[in-house]
Amino acid sequence: MGVEVVVEGLTKSFGKQTIWQDVTLTLPPGEVSVMLGPSGTGKSVFLKSLVGLLKPEKGKIVINGTDLVRCSEHRLYEIRKMFGVLFQDGALFGSMNLYDNIAFPLREHTRKTEAEVRRIVLEKMEMVGLVGAEKKLPGEISGGMRKRAGLARALVLDPEIILCDEPDSGLDPVRTAYLSQLLIDLNAQIDATILIVTHNINIARTVPDNLGMLFRRELVMFGPREVLLTSDEPVVEQFLNGRRLGPIGMSEEKDQATMAAEQAHADAGHSDGSPDEDMRGVVPQLEPTPGLPFRDAVRRRKDRVMSIIHQLPHEAQQGIIASLTPDDLVRYNVHAAAPTPSPWPRRGGVL
Numbered sequence: 001m002g003v004e005v006v007v008e009g010l011t012k013s014f015g016k017q018t019i020w021q022d023v024t025l026t027l028p029p030g031e032v033s034v035m036l037g038p039s040g041t042g043k044s045v046f047l048k049s050l051v052g053l054l055k056p057e058k059g060k061i062v063i064n065g066t067d068l069v070r071c072s073e074h075r076l077y078e079i080r081k082m083f084g085v086l087f088q089d090g091a092l093f094g095s096m097n098l099y100d101n102i103a104f105p106l107r108e109h110t111r112k113t114e115a116e117v118r119r120i121v122l123e124k125m126e127m128v129g130l131v132g133a134e135k136k137l138p139g140e141i142s143g144g145m146r147k148r149a150g151l152a153r154a155l156v157l158d159p160e161i162i163l164c165d166e167p168d169s170g171l172d173p174v175r176t177a178y179l180s181q182l183l184i185d186l187n188a189q190i191d192a193t194i195l196i197v198t199h200n201i202n203i204a205r206t207v208p209d210n211l212g213m214l215f216r217r218e219l220v221m222f223g224p225r226e227v228l229l230t231s232d233e234p235v236v237e238q239f240l241n242g243r244r245l246g247p248i249g250m251s252e253e254k255d256q257a258t259m260a261a262e263q264a265h266a267d268a269g270h271s272d273g274s275p276d277e278d279m280r281g282v283v284p285q286l287e288p289t290p291g292l293p294f295r296d297a298v299r300r301r302k303d304r305v306m307s308i309i310h311q312l313p314h315e316a317q318q319g320i321i322a323s324l325t326p327d328d329l330v331r332y333n334v335h336a337a338a339p340t341p342s343p344w345p346r347r348g349g350v351l
């Protein structure tokens with residue numbers, strides 16, 4: 001099973017520019033989490049900090065009892081082996097074919113024989129649907145295939161934590177849907193802890209167990225998917241609906257006067273070009289492809305979320321209860337959906 005990643009009070013700056021501050025969250029072991037945020041809010045910087053490629057100024061990142069921010073280079077090297085990272089462009093070597101690209105970490109970091117390398121590379125290529133493309137060069141294949149090759153390479157050292165930086169970037173909506181399915185299928189097969197950073201609304205709505213959002217140098221929220229999907233926090237609602245109306249502006253944030261003027265314009269019946277449909281609400285989560293194992297994370301998450309359900313906002317409680325099976329209702333002793341009052345904070349809520 002994947003490991004828990006505990007982030008406490010993390011702050012990252014470049015010179016005088018603070019990217020985000022005081023970020024606190026826990027990636028539950030083996031669950032899939034998505035971090036959303038408008039462009040430039042530091043999602044990639046967060047991901048690189050988790051894997052130790054960037055050093056935050058304050059706070060902790062604790063994995064298996066080790067704080068990555070303060071540990072020795074040797075320990076960091078050991079912990080890094082637990083990670084598989086899918087970078088935005090796949091980060092493949094252009095002059096190597098896919099087989100050699102995927103074999104690279106095995107040849108660099110292990111003493112496996114070429115026969116073992118071959119078995120592992122072909123197994124991972126099959127997992128991501130790339131059988132037969134071994135001899136292709138990265139420049140000869142589509143963006144979607146490059147992503148899958150990058151994912152296969154991230155898998156060869158059997159990672160316990162997989163980080164994906166914008167897996168949808170450069171992909172059409174259909175290929176993005178295939179990649180989302182692939183990530184859920186992988187989670188079912190290897191039970192790794194997965195963090196995806198993205199601004200793709202469809203991925204956010206259908207893939208993760210947990211959702212978070214970075215905005216204005218802060219973690220606005222992080223918690224079970226139902227919390228963000230039903231949230232009326234303006235920045236979350238605006239983002240998940242892909243609307244112009246709201247606090248997020250062209251260059252990240254808007255001033256109050258602009259927001260008021262836009263609201264008045266909308267109230268007067270003028271469209272801002274955004275879809276009318278309200279995307280708020282809990283939609284069914286993607287399930288593994290038939291024939292693959294059930295995701296253990298789903299059962300663990302149910303236990304976890306049901307133990308904190310009374311701390312969550314009403315709409316999230318209702319979304320969670322609506323997703324329970326008749327057996328779950330008995331197991332968790334839930335009588336007719338009756339959410340209880342909740343102390344969920346409107347901002348900065350993290351569970």
Ligand SMILES: Nc1ncnc2c1ncn2[C@@H]1O[C@H](COP(=O)(O)OP(=O)(O)OP(=O)(O)O)[C@@H](O)[C@H]1O
Nearest residue numbers: 014019037038039040041042043044045046166199
């Ligand atoms: N090595 C670096 N040195 C200085 N500034 C950096 C460095 N890496 C990132 N930044 C700055 O950090 C900020 C956040 O960048 P980041 O790429 O993490 O955003 P993002 O949320 O991933 O954006 P996008 O969704 O567009 O990829 C940007 O202003 C960027 O210029």
